[in-house]
Amino acid sequence: MVENQFLERLNLLFQNATMNKLPFGGKQVIFLGDFHQLPPVKPFQFCLQCGESIPDKPDVVCISSNCKGSKDQITFIRNTDKWAFRAPVWRELKLRHVKLEQIHRQKDTRFQDILNKIRDGTNLEDDEWADLERRKDLPKDAVAVRLMSKLFKVKQFNEQQLSALKSQPKSWHAQDFCKKLIGAKEGEWQDPNISHKIREYRDTLRDHRFTPDLTLKVGARVVLLQNLQPKLVNGSQGVIIGFQPASQELEKIMETHGEHQSIREESMRAYHQSNPKWRPLVRFANGITDLIPAFASASLRGGSQLQDQYVVCRTQIPLTLAWALSIHKSQGMTLDYVEVSSQDIFESGQLYVALSRATHLGGLRLTGFQRRQLPMDRDVLEFYTRTKWEKLQPTGKKRG
Secondary structure: OOEHHHHHHHHHHHHHHHOOOOHHHHOOOOOOOOOOOOOOOOOOOEOOOOOOEOOOOOEEOOOOOOOOOOHHHOOOEEHHHHEHHHOHHHHHOOOOEEOOOOOOOOOOHHHHHHHHHHHHOOOOOHHHHHHHHOOOOOOOOOOOEEEEOOHHHHHHHHHHHHHHOOOOOEEEEOEEEEEEOOOOOOOHHHOHHHHHHHHHHHHHHHHOOOOOEEEEOOOOEEEEOOOOEOOEOOOOEEEEEEEEEOOOHHHHHHHOOOOOHHHHHHHHHHHHHHOOOEEEEEEEOOOOEEEOOOEEEEEEEEOOOHHHEEEEEEEEOOEEEOOEEEHHHHOOOOEOOEEEEOOOOOOOOHHHHHHOOEOOHHHEEEEOOOOOOOOOOHHHHHHHHHOOEEOOOOOOOOOO
């Protein structure tokens, strides 16, 4: 899901850090991914030149007065150029392309064949659809995660499951924060341009991965949204088994070295003042039980000049309900038991991503009664057809 200009920004970052104008500062780079899966979300959202938001239109062009160069010099970008392989630096790197063809998640050759056909845009046979749709008997206490394409349906299903639990709910409201990176001089906070930018950039947090409002109960199924330790990472699944008072959250923020520490600390203090001190105790599927703290997630907004930059920060407990997940959220996960809804599939690659989260056919069921496969993206198919692929060969002598 890395988009064209994100790759370009990484290139500029490496070039500036190394003071070397070669692609990626002359460093060796290795990219891994599969363009048959979900495409970039909101590509070309911010101008590569000035950092300002760009209107979401078929032909992408920055209209900000802050953009470098006159408007007649700005190149229109087609939305089909969203893919990373369309970035100029991709060509400049002169990459070698290698297919990794050994499948590790699924061992069942029947399931592998079905997934490969969906991935390549080949229509399935009736008996293959039947294998996907057949009701499966799950082990005792096992619950299949429901994967759905529409966020509002995910939210609706999760709220229904949460309301069915008899335990008492506990709720937290996110603390959203925006501040000018270089502090404004006395009186400048009244500047309408600054106050407008603060509102504008704070509004971008509505798409943040942390939920604005979080309500949990004992028994709720959840997924972690932040890397907390080597064995508790973004995507770890678990169940709420209790609540305990928060312990040393502020102290940990104050001891942590990293970007925008003072702003994260300020946001965390405000979060503590407006939210209960309880934190959820989660037993994760990998056997780890841990108390999940609130987390202050900060990032930059604005132009390329320091005086034009702002820091936005959302502080919240990094969990979300997980009886159901969006297909986009599930990308990269491995799930033993999955129920995939075929209704409302709207993006090429969605069905493949959803089904390939499962480890075996016995733990997967396709619902929705829609035997419909969207065609694969033409640009992606063309990329795989035209690219010269190599096979890696072992190098060096074997040790005796």
